[in-house]
Amino acid sequence: MKLLKTGTDQELTIERVLHAKSYALTLNKTLCTGCGICVEACPREAMETKTFPKVEGGKTQSPTVQIDEEKCHYCGICDSICPFGAIDVMVDGQHLISVVERESFPQLIREIEVDATKCDLDCTECEEACPLELIQVNVQGPSGKKVQDVESWPDREELQVVVDIDRDLC
Template sequence: MPLKTTKTETAKALTLEWILHVKNYRLILDRNLCVGCQICALACPKEAVKVEKQPRVQGEKARRAKVDIDLNKCNFCGICDVLCPYGAIKVTVNGEHALSIVEKESFPQLIRDIKVDSSKCPVDCSECEEVCPLNLIKITRLTPDGKTVENLKSLTKKQKKTLKVHVDIDKEHCPCCRLCEVKCPEGVMQVRKFLQGRIVIHEEKCPEGCTDCLDVCPIKGALYFSEENKKVRVNELFCVYCGTCKIVCPVEEALELKRTRVFHTPIRSGAWNKVLERIASPIEMSKELKAKSSQKVLESVEKRFSWKSA
């Protein structure tokens, strides 16, 4: 049992802490990064995380749901940390970002597959930096001797040709919406969503003029308002299937969201199977179990007969 437990709430963060004899466990939920998507609540094995829909204030836009964590139930396992699409939760042990569930290989990590060929980036282009809805991309231009160029307009065309472009992406907080990839005029970026699925707005059930889902969506362009029928529509090209929109929807059956696949590091874990069923679907879990079973049989045969498959 911990010697001391604390829970601190500010406008910027929610902090939970366990203080033991030799270890200090801390969980920090960054309010500025959290979008209230509910994935942490669905994944939590202790049901310690609750997502509360915020009351609508007349004349104002809808507000994102608020996440709260029960200190008496939380065991600082780090599952919420691993699965947060926006990197809003961090669990540390003695100040170090260390997750035992990952170190012990009992839980996977999300694969944020983002590739950038900076050598093909035009010196004058900053499209990806400008379109990133979460401001996670930083473009740096370097001179041959490694100095950063602050004012590109002050350089001549000849000087610009000598520059190298470096594109830095904060992958830890990137939900992989693909906006940068699609908007890149040179096609130098490749992004694969780690959450795949399907989202449908049933227009016959959607209240005319309602924009609650659009108000809270963290990805600009994933949802848009149609002047044709005064209702919100979906652009699945940019949707990351986080579920922020579904929680605030005033009509339960108006918005349908299903996650059909989660790209993650290889794992064999009953704990992950249970979480996968909650955040995705029983069908997705069944597919993954079948794939694992086939791989296990193959490995068993290889071991027995000492041969490798082609």
């Protein structure tokens, strides 16, 4: 068995190479926000969040996730639970999440439906709350064209809110 750990400014990869199989976990540092969800979910405690002290007058550095290649068992819980898609687990070069394959981990339901008829014309809370910027809220006129200035529209009853969600990434 061979354990490998390689890293750049953009990604960290750990690998376990066995005689018959190889496992790899890649953390994309540009997508990772350091939220710590993977750290909390890891059953082997193979991940930890590293925080940085605030420098007076400087910009706060985001936390980073560190992975212990000796503790990781490549179960894929971190891959399946990361809301930012920052972690990929590969088995023999194939993206494979063993806990999902074996149905030993609850599958996340990502089918989000928004009843836009209940939305106020000036509300964009869901758009602002989405950490991945996958939700876009627009107001359309009767012709289906986007309305920029809702306040100056003569008959606000004609307007409707449209909520677009990037379903491929959500």
